[in-house]
Amino acid sequence: MKKSITILMLMALSTLLSAQSYQQTSQGVKAEVGRTAIELQFYSPRIVRVLKYPKTEKVNKKSLSVIKIPEKTDFKTERFNNVISLSSSEIIVTLNLTTGDVQFNGLDTRPFIAEKSSSSLFTDKQYKSGKTYEIQQTFLLDKQEAMYGLGQHQQGYMNQRGKSVRLRQMNTEIAVPIIHSVKGYAVFWDNYSETEYKDSFDGMSFTSVSGKCIDYYFMYGKDADGTIARIRNLTGQAPMFPLWTYGFWQSRERYTSQDELAGTVRKYRELGVPLDGIIQDWQYWSTDNTHWNAVEFGNPAFPNPKQMVEDIHRLHVHVAISVWPSFGPNTNIHKDLNKRKLLLNFDTYPHNNGVRVYDAFNPEARKIYWDYMNKNIFSLGMDAWWLDATEPEDNINGETLDGATFLGTYRDISNAFPIVSVGGVYDNQRKVTADKRVYIFTRSAFAGQQRYGANSWSGDIDSRWSTLRKQIPAGLNFSLCGIPYWNTDIGGFWAGRAYPGGIKDIAFHELYVRWLQFGTFTPMMRSHGTNTPREIYQFGKRGDWAFDVQEKYINMRYSLMPYMYSTGHDITNNSGSMMRALMMDFAKDPKVYDIDNQFMFGKSILVTPVTDSMYVNRTRDGRTVADFSAAKIQKVYLPKGADWYDFWTGEKIKGGQEISKAAPIDIIPLYIKAGTILPWGPKVQYAEEKNWDNLNIFIYPGADTEFVLYEDENNNYNYEKGIYSTIKMMWDDISQTLTIGARQGEFPGMLSKRTFRITLLPAGKSIRSLTDKADHLIVFDGKEINVKM
Structure with a gap:
């Protein structure tokens, strides 16, 4: 009897202690489970923040991505034994007071995602810069659940189930720690240090090398469009781009003089081939690397840049220019920033020249950066910015990671460099004028960067067929992170590695025109690369197949202008998307979940780029020969849930089947959705x-x-x-x-x-x-x- 009473007393005491271990707040609840403090915060009926940290730590984190102010959200709190349930009008979130696990469900109790039991981990780490934690959270997913996102990567697949992805900003790799489920929700892991995503039989986890807290947001959208709308609601809406930016862009690495740059524009006008943008890449400042990225013209081959811009404008073409986040020691901006201690401590490209990156996390440094851009370049009439190397390029080592920035050690916040750097340019240009929309294309990005008028590109990729194919899932997964504008170097950047003959090699011609066909259906259609020029007239003249195919698709791009610009409005006004993974519109068709070579352009056009050589072969004696005598076949899956019209023939075909489509050199499979x-x-x-x-x-x-x-x-x-x-x-x-x-x-x-x-x-x-x-x-x-x- 005494034993029974003792047990009852212990149970009552346990219940009392548990009841005292949490408190309701205006946004949710706070609790302490073991050595961990836990906060659940409703940001809206569909968005919940989960914050966990050791009780010994004081956490007052200000997100670099999240700009939403939590809205007043009605929710009901109930307790069942040691489980607290919080119900809004859209979702149910539960917290287990014994294990600290959090779970998300629909109002019908349909499970979305759940933390694996006792999987919130804080591992002590001691560096020269001080103490921090390696943090990890593991989640349980449905066995057949498809997951997407994580930014832009070159692995060549859509579905992230069963994969491991290193999330660190690098040339060709963009780290965005957002995972997007086919079930209609997303999770944003709000950490800026190097992070590993891993999905295995143990669960799906995020592990970050540094952080004071586990901090993530659950966003429920019901479907993919709704989920992206929640991401944008949390991290910012995408502004409208100028109409002209949807036209065709010509670039190369690099135009060596203002005469060459302006002459390229004149040549396009003489040929009658449409053009809206021309780009001046690097070394307009000087060819001496100690004057690297002076953020002003200094190269004598550009004696009158203002006249150059005016001459190009008279031909109704706009100009963009390359600006880096790093500066040579003999530049005025380097001296200015160095004097104020606003440079980071690591070596960067071009290495061994004393070139240093600015501390973009410091608002004073961002203002100086813009002031040089404004005074020396924007004032000339410049229309757009190519913000290169916004990872930025670095030699990662312990000393680099321990280095100080305005917001803490570089280890803690390195992945967020692009959003603060790009954001500084956007915010400061908006202060100068409202008459010219900000247009930035940039080599890196982070969650929320869509709010800064930025169009990311996939970096210095190789000119290979396999690389072309990988760009499709790279761009689609990036878009599923809520950042709608993305593009690639048409033809690939490093042409010389696979095609030493460059423009003289007709094998490169085939790759280039197929890449340009793909680029017609991306948010920015931009020709660029090194080792060989890519202007249309380099490929021959009218009547030559490589010239004619390019002209055909450039003209098609302009025919689609009302469609694209209206889609741009849908992006800004309704959180829409331009490049759409097939799961966005056909989530009920499991066959589309892993398709990595097709996508919707807007909500009506199904695109299947040709990503294999079909017509150009090398003979045994090393010659390259093109044979167009017979059209080759491209396999296309037409998603279930719609009927489809062949754009080229008008043939109507029922969805839910794979078909074979003839793909001569001037045709890629395009299908228009019925309705x-x-x-x-x-x-x-x-x-x-x-x-x-x-x-x-x-x-x-x-x-x-x-x-x-x-x-x-x-x-x-x-x-x-x-x-x-x-x-x-x-x-x-x-x-x-x-x-x-x-x-x-x-x-x-x-x-x-x-x-x-x-x-x-x-x-x-x-x-x-x-x-x-x-x-x-x-x-x-x-x-x-x-x-x-």
């Missing part, structure tokens, strides 16, 4: 050459659909004040009726009247055969019109 309204722009030499006053509207029947045509002033921030217009078009498939809704909004220079050339595509007919014909010519003056087809 599509596709605007088709006029033939132009640059993006703003013609108004969209005589716009083709093609309807692919088979399902109800809608499309919102977006227009504004093209290159200022007035759209943020609501100065833009939208025209919503709705297709009713049963009644075969197109409703063009009343125009919403207005802006200076807006078309008061326009003609829509509306065509219902019959099976077996393609856009290319109908661009000069139309079923209906509709004069639209802003009022709703119903068109019976």
Whole structure:
């Protein structure tokens, strides 16, 4: 009897102690389990922050990615034995007070993700810079659950299940610790040190080399678009890019003089090949590396850069220029930063020249960086920035990692360098003018970087077929982290490694035109590389296959301009995406989960790039021979849940099957989803050459659909004040009726009247055969019109 009473007393005492070990807060709960403090914080009904740290530590962390202020969220707290349950209107999160484990469920108790029991680990680490922890959290996933994200990597697969990925910023590798589930949720591991993602039979884990706390966010979106919307709600929305940036860009490493740069633009105009952007890569400052990246013109081959920019502008082309985050010792900016102790301690490229990286974590350093850019370059009329090496390039060792920055040791925050550096340029340019939108393309990124007008590219990749294929899952996984703008060097950067003959080798021609076809359907279409020039006229003349294929796809890019710009509005206004993994639109079709060579461009166009050589072979005696006598075949999977139209032939095909598509050198498989309204722009030499006053509207029947045509002033921030217009078009498939809704909004220079050339595509007919014909010519003056087809 005494023993029973003792047990009851101990149980009561245990329950009392447990009850005292947590407290409810306005955002969630705080608890102490063993030696660990735990906080659950609702940021919204669908977003929950989980914070864990040793009780001996005081944690007051300010995120470099998260900008959302927690909104007031109603939630209900219940306790079942030693489990606390917090329920919002969207999700249930539970905390086990015995083990400290957290679990997320739907309101129907459907499991999302759960921490593995007692898997929150803090391992003491002592470095010269002081004490820290290696931190780890392991999660349990459903066996068949597909996971995506983690940034941009070159492994060549989509699904991250069963994989290990090192998350450290490097040239060609972009670390974004966001994992995105096909079940409609994401987890952001908010840590800036080198991190390992690993998924095995033991569970899915994040392990970071340094941190004072485990800090992650669970975001529930129901589907992929909703999940990306939650990521952007937490870390920032993506601003609009200028219309011209969706056009074709020409670049090389590098134009050696202002005459060569401007001469390239003139050549494109003489040929009548569309062009909107030209890029000046490095060494416009000097060829002496002690003057590396002076952030000002100093090379005598560029005697009058302001005149150069004006000459290019007169040809309706825009200019971008390369700026690095590191500076040679004989530059004014290096001396200025060094005097203020605003340089980091490690050697960087070009090595052994005293070149140092600035402390981008320091707002004073970011301001100095921008002041030089503004005074010496932006004031010339420069239109865009190529922020190269924003990893930044470094020689990682203990001394480097122990080095101090404004926000702590470099070990603690190195992965966040790109977001603070790029963010400083964006924020400071916005202070200078609202008349020119910020456009940055950058070699690295971190979670939240979409809010800074940044378009990342995949770095200095090789010119190889295998590398081309790897770019597809690299870009798609990057986009699934909530950062919608991404591109590659068309043709690959290092051409000389695989093609020593460069532009003279027709094997390189085949790779290049296939890469350019892929680039047509990425957010930025940009030709660039080293070892060989890539201007279209380097490949021959009209009538030569390599020239003609490029011209065909560059013109197609401009025809898609209304579609792309409207998709850009959807990105900004509705947290949309431009490059879409197939699981985003066809999550109910498990066959798409691992497809790594196809994607949706916007919500209507299925793209299957050709990523194998088909027509050029090397003979036994070393000669290269092209044989186009017979079209080769590309396999294509058409996702289940839609019917599809072959863009080139108009043939209608049922989804849910793999097909074989002929892929001659000028064709890549393109399929339009049944239930599509596709605007088709006029033939132009640059993006703003013609108004969209005589716009083709093609309807692919088979399902109800809608499309919102977006227009504004093209290159200022007035759209943020609501100065833009939208025209919503709705297709009713049963009644075969197109409703063009009343125009919403207005802006200076807006078309008061326009003609829509509306065509219902019959099976077996393609856009290319109908661009000069139309079923209906509709004069639209802003009022709703119903068109019976």
